[in-house]
Amino acid sequence: MRPKMAQEQKLQLKMNQSLIQSIQLLQCTGVEVVDYIQEIAKENPLIEDVNYDYEFNNFKQAVGDKQAIGEINQAEESMYDRLKSQLYTIELPEPLRPVVIFGIDSLDENGYLDITMESWAKQCEIRLDQAEQALQWVQSLEPAGIGARSLKECILLQLDKSVSFLEELLENHLEWLAEENISAISDYFHLTEDEAAVNVERIKSCHPKPGRLLSEKKTEYIIPEAYIYEEDGNWKISFYKWYSPEIEINEAYKHFQPDDQAATTFLKEKYRQVNWLQQVLRYRGNTLERVIEKIVKKQQLYFSHGAFMLQPLTLNELATDLDMHISTVSRAIANKYIQTKRGIIPLKFFLQPGVKQSNGQQITSFVIKQLIAELIENEDKRKPLSDQVIKSRLKQEFGINVARRTVVKYREQLGIAASTKRK
Numbered sequence: 116m117r118p119k120m121a122q123e124q125k126l127q128l129k130m131n132q133s134l135i136q137s138i139q140l141l142q143c144t145g146v147e148v149v150d151y152i153q154e155i156a157k158e159n160p161l162i163e164d165v166n167y168d169y170e171f172n173n174f175k176q177a178v179g180d181k182q183a184i185g186e187i188n189q190a191e192e193s194m195y196d197r198l199k200s201q202l203y204t205i206e207l208p209e210p211l212r213p214v215v216i217f218g219i220d221s222l223d224e225n226g227y228l229d230i231t232m233e234s235w236a237k238q239c240e241i242r243l244d245q246a247e248q249a250l251q252w253v254q255s256l257e258p259a260g261i262g263a264r265s266l267k268e269c270i271l272l273q274l275d276k277s278v279s280f281l282e283e284l285l286e287n288h289l290e291w292l293a294e295e296n297i298s299a300i301s302d303y304f305h306l307t308e309d310e311a312a313v314n315v316e317r318i319k320s321c322h323p324k325p326g327r328l329l330s331e332k333k334t335e336y337i338i339p340e341a342y343i344y345e346e347d348g349n350w351k352i353s354f355y356k357w358y359s360p361e362i363e364i365n366e367a368y369k370h371f372q373p374d375d376q377a378a379t380t381f382l383k384e385k386y387r388q389v390n391w392l393q394q395v396l397r398y399r400g401n402t403l404e405r406v407i408e409k410i411v412k413k414q415q416l417y418f419s420h421g422a423f424m425l426q427p428l429t430l431n432e433l434a435t436d437l438d439m440h441i442s443t444v445s446r447a448i449a450n451k452y453i454q455t456k457r458g459i460i461p462l463k464f465f466l467q468p469g470v471k472q473s474n475g476q477q478i479t480s481f482v483i484k485q486l487i488a489e490l491i492e493n494e495d496k497r498k499p500l501s502d503q504v505i506k507s508r509l510k511q512e513f514g515i516n517v518a519r520r521t522v523v524k525y526r527e528q529l530g531i532a533a534s535t536k537r538k
Contacts, residue, residue, distance in 0.1 A: 141399050142446035145357035146338050148399070152360060152392065159385045161368050167360035194226070194329040195219055201256050214239050214249040218262065226261045226326025227269070228253075260325035273321040280304045281314065292318060339454040341407055343418060350411055350418050352404075359400030362393060405437055406447045410465045417465070418455065422485060427469025427477040472516055484525045486513060491531055499534040502526065 140148060149167045156162035192200075198219045207215060217239055223229045228250070230238075236246040253262035254272055263269035267285045274281055284292065284300065291299050292315060301311040322328060340358040344351055373379050410433070416424035434441040448462040469477030487505055494500045500508070502522045509515040509522075526533075 138446060140395050141402060141443070142449045144338065144450050145340055145355065145360070148396070149357055149360050152362065155388070155392070159388055161365055161382070161385045161389050162362055163365040164363040165360050166363055167357040194224070194326050195222070197329045198222075198253075198256050198261065205252070205255070207252060211245070211249055211252065214241060214245065215252045218246075218249050218253045222253075222262065222326060224326055224330070225324035226258075226263070226329075228262055228264050258322065258325045258328050260322060263325075266323060269323065269325065270318060270321045273325075274317060281318070284314075285318075337452055337459055339452040339459050340403060342454045343411060344456070345418070350415055352407060352411060354400075354404065354407075358403060359396055362389060362396075364389065402439075402443065402447050403451070405439075406433070406444060407453060407462070409433060409437055410462060414465050421457075423482055425465070425467055425479050425481055427479050428466050429468065430466055433466065470515075470517060470521070472514075478515060480525065483509070483515060483517060483521075484529055486515070487522065487525055488529055488531070491526075491537075494537075497538070499537040501534045 140151065143151065145167070149165055152162070152165050156165065199216060202212065202215065214235075218228070218235060221228060221230045221235065232243060232246050232250070235249070236243045239246065241249075250262055256262070259273040260269040261272075263272055267282075270285060271282060284304070288300070288303070290296075295315060297308050297311045297315065300306065300315065301308045304311070306314075338357070339355065341352050341354045344353065368382065371382070373382065410428070411418065413428050413433075414426055416426060430444060431441055434444045437444065448466070451462045452459050453462060454460075467479040467481045469479055470483060471477050486509060490500060490505055490508060502519050505526075506517060506519045506522050509517060531537075
C-alpha cells in the first residue's frame with residue numbers, strides 16, 4: 116500500500132453567513148424584523164425608510180411608549196448590579212469585600228449559590244470559615260433568601276428563625292406542606308389547627324426564586340402577523356404590513372456615480388446588503404403565508420364553531436403537507452400570533468396532539484382537557500367526581516375513550532386537585 120492523491124467532486128450543503136441570517140430572521144416577529152432593518156438603515160444610506168404601516172402602534176398599550184423623565188436613557192441594572200449596590204449601605208469589612216463580590220457573581224439567576232463553599236474558599240484563597248462569613252453577608256442582602264444553597268435554606272432565610280419546628284417540617288415532612296395536611300402538622304408538632312394553618316400560609320408566601328425579584332421586567336407586546344376573518348362563508352387571511360416590510364431606497368443614490376473608488380466599492384456593498392434584505396423578506400413573507408394558510412385550512416372547524424372543534428395537527432404533519440423541513444416550519448411559527456374573533460392566538464396553539472379513539476379517529480388533548488374542566492366545574496361540590504367517574508362520563512356523554520391515568524395527567528396539567536381535596 117502506497118499513499119496517493121486523488122481528485123473527486125462532492126456536493127455538500129454549507130451554512131454560509133447569509134443563510135444563517137435568513138434562518139434567524141424567519142423566527143423573528145414582524146416588529147423585530149422592522150427593528151432589525153431600522154438598525155441596518157443607520158449604517159446604510161441607501162435605505163430611506165421602512166414601510167411597515169405605522170398603525171402597529173395601536174396594538175401597544177396607550178402608556179407603553181411613555182417614559183418617565185427619570186427613566187429616559189436609564190441604564191438597565193442586573194440582579195448582580197443591584198446586590199452589589201447594597202454593599203455600600205452596610206458596614207462590610209474591607210478585606211471581605213472582594214470575597215463577597217465573588218459570592219454575588221457566583222449566584223444563579225434565581226439567587227441561589229451556584230458553587231460549593233470549598234470551591235469559593237479555594238478560588239478566593241481564603242479559609243473555609245471566612246467563606247462561610249462572606250456567605251452570611253451575601254444572605255443579609257435584600258430580598259431575603261438570596262444566597263441560599265437549597266430551597267429549604269431559601270425559605271428559612273425568609274422566615275422567623277425563632278420558630279424552631281419549621282426546619283424539621285421542611286426537612287422531614289414536606290409532603291404535609293404539599294398536601295396542606297393541617298391536622299397532621301398540628302398533631303405532630305402539638306399545635307392548634309389555627310397555628311398550623313398560619314405557619315403553612317407563611318411558608319407559602321415565601322418566594323422560591325428571590326433572584327427573579329431583582330430582574331428587569333420588560334414589557335412585551337403581542338402583535339399579530341395576520342387577521343383571520345369570515346367572508347361569504349369562507350375564512351380568509353389579511354396580512355398586516357409589518358409581516359413583510361418594504362424597504363424604500365433613497366432616490367438621491369439611485370443614479371449617483373462617485374468618482375472615488377472607495378465610495379464606489381462602499382455603495383456596491385450597501386446595494387448588495389439591500390438586495391439580500393429584500394430577498395430574505397420575500398422568503399420570510401412567502402413562508403409565513405403558506406404556513407398560516409395551511410393552518411387556517413386545517414382548523415376551519417375551530418374558527419367556525421369554537422375550541423371544542425380544534426383538530427389534531429402536528430408539526431411533522433404540517434411540514435409534510437407544505438413540503439418544508441420541520442425546522443423551517445418550527446421557526447416560522449415561533450412567537451407568531453394571529454388575530455381572530457376569539458382574540459389574539461399564538462400559532463403554536465393550533466398544533467395539538469391527538470388521542471386515538473377505538474373508531475380510528477383522533478381528538479385533541481386540548482378538547483379533552485376542556486371537557487374535564489367543564490365536568491368538574493359543574494359537579495356537585497358535596498360529591499366531587501372521581502377520576503374514574505370522569506373517565507366513564509367522557510365515554511358515555513361524548514364518546515371519548517381515554518385511560519384513567521390520562522384523566523389524572525390532564526387534570527393535574529389543568530391545576531385541578533383530586534376529588535378528595537375538592538370537598
